[in-house]
Amino acid sequence: MVKRKKGRSKPVVPTKPHKFTKRVGLLDVVFQKEKKFLYFVAFSLIMAGVVYPYSSIAMWVGFAFAGYSAIANDSIQTIGTFIGSNEDKKWYWQWLFMGLIFVFTVTYSWVIFDGDVSYQRLATPGLDKTPTSFVYLQIASPVILLLLTRFRIPVSTTFMLLSVFTATSGTILSMINKSMAGYIVAFLSALVIYLVLTKVIKRFIKGEAHAAWVVAQWGISGFLWYIWLAQDLANIAVYLPRQLNLYEFLAFTLFIFLGLGFLFYKKGDRIQNIINEKSEVRDVRSATIIDLVYALILFYFKELNNVPMSTTWVFIGLLAGRELGMRVRAQDANDKFTKTFRLIGQDILSVTLGLIISVILAVAINPVIQEEIKNFLFK
Secondary structure, three states, rough: OOOOOOOOOOOOOOOOOHHHHHHHHHHHHEEEEEEEEHHHHHHHHHHHHHOOOOOOHHHHHHHHHHHHHHHHHHHHOOHHHHOOOOOOOHHHHHHHHHHHHHHHHHHHHHHHHOOOOOOOHHOOOOOOOOOOOOOOOHHHHHHHHHHHHHHOOOOHHHHHHHOOOOHHHHHHHHHHHHHHHHHHHHHHHHHHHHHHHHHHHHHHHHHHHHHHHHHHHHHHHHHHHHHHHHHHHHHOOOOOOOOHHHHHHHHHHHHHHHHHHHHHHHOHHHHEEEEHHOOOOHHHHHHHHHHHHHHHHHHHHHHHHOOOOOOHHHHHHHHHHHHHHHHHOOOOHHHHHHHHHHHHHHHHHHHHHHHHHHHHHHHHHHHHHHHHHOOOHHO
């Protein structure tokens, strides 16, 4: 019989934490990290519930939510590459440059189109009437958009904000068709350009950038910002009267101008990482090429018709075609192709998720669309 020595105990074997415990721990970490933001979201959702019956107040609360959430979400498009390639510049110079372009753009539309700040995007049938009453989800939808933005999901503000106001399903289908066409055109354009010109572009972006590139990038980024505003101001103005008087116009302009300042101060906030993870976007020359192609595509669709479209879909298509073209031309290893396709898939999943959420909201809110779906299914 073997005697066990006194004072010695069996070693304690650590047990693996249960999966549920892991998940709870992760959620707790996320909550602690985002506590202030989540409190703000909760407060905003409660406020939406309080004000939505009072249309004159609700329109401005909805506009305030939509203004910040739309600009913050879409910073990955026009402002994203600009911020990423100008990290050495003071944020307030970037803000003043883009902010003054915004003031000029919105003022031009307000004067030329008799008080309309949306470049007549809201003249589209189904969106042409000023809202006279609101439901809860119409005020809450930009808060949902803000929540998705916080977790780096680049959903389409066009679908999230306009679809809850459309009077017919035909308007939503027109927006989807135009947005899908924009994605395909952007993807193919970027793919062809980077397949053909990758080696030439690589030569351009070697070494230190010439000062002329900085001037060119600021000019092209400013033009892109103007074109983007002409497309997407409708997403913010949809809550307000279709013709703004002077005081309404000043409130509209000042709020977004100051919101832009906060966004530049925060350097694009978290969704900026979607830009930074793409190849070479911090180089001013590469960013200039991206912005130029994007601006030309948006200009074409702006002139095509007044139907609103998702500029997010166009931008995601542009980055996807560019990444794939660079990988094919460089003949990278399979693991890099896998990473590229994963990035493309993640972006497509994000915008598709936003589309699904926006359509669900539109159906839940709008009795006209509910009736159209019922007639279609049971005719």
